[in-house]
Amino acid sequence: MSKHESRDTMSKSKRLLELMLTVNRKRKFTVKELALEFGVSSRTILRDLQELGELGVPLYSEVGPHGGYQVLNERILPPIAFTEEEAVALFFACHALRHYSYIPFETEASSALGKFYHYMSGDVRDRIDQMKNRVDFVVPARQAESPYLSVLLEAAVMQQTVRIGYKSQDTLSERNIQPIGIYASSGLWYCPAYCFLRGGVRLFRCDRIESVKEGDPVTKPLDLRSIHLDNWEDSFSDKSPNTRCRVQLSEEGVRVCEAELGRRGLLRVREDGTGWIDGDIPNSEIPYFARLFIGLGSDAEVTEPPELIECMRSKLKELLAKYDGQDQPSSPRT
Amino acid sequence: MSKHESRDTMSKSKRLLELMLTVNRKRKFTVKELALEFGVSSRTILRDLQELGELGVPLYSEVGPHGGYQVLNERILPPIAFTEEEAVALFFACHALRHYSYIPFETEASSALGKFYHYMSGDVRDRIDQMKNRVDFVVPARQAESPYLSVLLEAAVMQQTVRIGYKSQDTLSERNIQPIGIYASSGLWYCPAYCFLRGGVRLFRCDRIESVKEGDPVTKPLDLRSIHLDNWEDSFSDKSPNTRCRVQLSEEGVRVCEAELGRRGLLRVREDGTGWIDGDIPNSEIPYFARLFIGLGSDAEVTEPPELIECMRSKLKELLAKYDGQDQPSSPRT
DNA sequence: TATAATAGTGACAAGTATTGTCATAAAATA
């Protein structure tokens, strides 16, 4: 049963196009195979393949048993109809990626970008040239080193465990984890993962991962296929002791908190743009929140918990002591 | 002089491919025109065009003088060879755009994304499916409204002036500006522009632009073609009174400051990851910097200017008063 | 080493598709 309409009465041009799609679907194939599928002789397929090669499809062949044709490395995308707006959007999406010094794809997107650009028709290209340095998506310039992104992503996709060396507050520890995924936020890469050391889901900062080895063969991977970036937080932070936290926020406060803890689902926003935080936070994060709300100044008003307020108070005192009654630093750095 | 090699001895298949490119370059054309260009008869071109139509190129024709063929709306990109890695990178670049609720392109990138996805061969698609919710580029979730992005961008590209209503610190003012470009940073859109009211380059936050009208016909556009996103800061902040600012930063402090003021060129980084700030800041921004460095706590150590330290001190005292000796808010909000 | 599987080339005849020409129609425009 042929998937293609009337493959027996197909014109050469159409056959070539279909052939292009077919050889890209199956990367490896023999002449006879295609001849049967298309209902033409092997000789014809051979001629067609040669023509495809001249047209730019990178074909490679090997003779002998288990030999055959292969599409080298690259795939040909069939002709795609893009509107001008779409092409432009696509271009700038890729363009934005150039800000990331570390991305989990081995090939740089810039080569794809170049091809795209090269094949676009004249006036779209002109438009892009004009817009090129008039619109941008900025991410923080210098980013912490994260050389293991592709390994972590691969492990997440393949449901495998890896053994990482992780530096948290000057403590270097080694543990088996099974990554759930990776994401970039404010210039840093994060990796939520099941941690076999702690027996639960934890969030790791990729720049603090100092080494990645193959997973311990003893620790069997779990089935975490149903846990991914959109829902991993449900399985997170249920273990450590929590405290209820409530904070009133001004419009500006809402904006900052969205940037900082958008993914945690603690934040509620009123219609007028102001909002509040109400939810449980792990005790271990109290210092982090204290710093956040101090930075917000009058745009945040913490009402709970007392521990957080106390922590803020002590930090404030410390800072005040540092800057009070002096215009020179108390302990200059080297 | 034909751009194409041996157009007179071209096989039909090749001619069709070239034709596809040609009709997409010139969006409007007549049959006779193409016949001459390709060195074949009009009848042949007519037949070819019909075939192109059947192959999916959206052609439209009108008879009569000034009639002719048109490619409707969409462009066909010629077949492009992408490596698997490239295709994946391209996909995720577009995927990342979905976080932006406001982008300056009228068409959503998602439609381009859909087409891309649709035409990709099976196993690349599988790979993308598996990676889809395992890797992400996060930008702050809810973003301030910025409905005028495309107008501003258009004005920047076209070197035109626009008249905006701008809200800065509760003051609503109207002024003519000539946009230099737009960029997104930490969830907000910014628009550097020449401000005819202030007579210099200023930075505007797009969510504070309340209205955009056509530029005043009296204010003639300047030639700002040589000024764009990569260099506009050179023409910026030379007018307002500045003060030298010096701050020592820990590793963490460097990271935050890079995110906040990466584009200003004030920041220097040492090899060990720590760094310092040394440069002129406008006096008007002292409150902003005060808040920033208070938020950084012990990760920042301000040494200059005294005004900034004084500002921080007063803010600290205010905050301390707010949170001192109370566990309930002093003035609960409604 | 022999065998089978595979690509690759060349020649040729039969068949098929492509092309140009001519005729004609229809629509739009000036």
Place this chain on the structure above:
DNA sequence: TATTTTATGACAATACTTGTCACTATTATA
């Protein structure tokens, strides 16, 4: 109405495509 343009049909000449056959070369494997 004359002109420009798309659009369609018929037909013959030509060019291309295809299958078959014969043959070579390479490689893995029995």
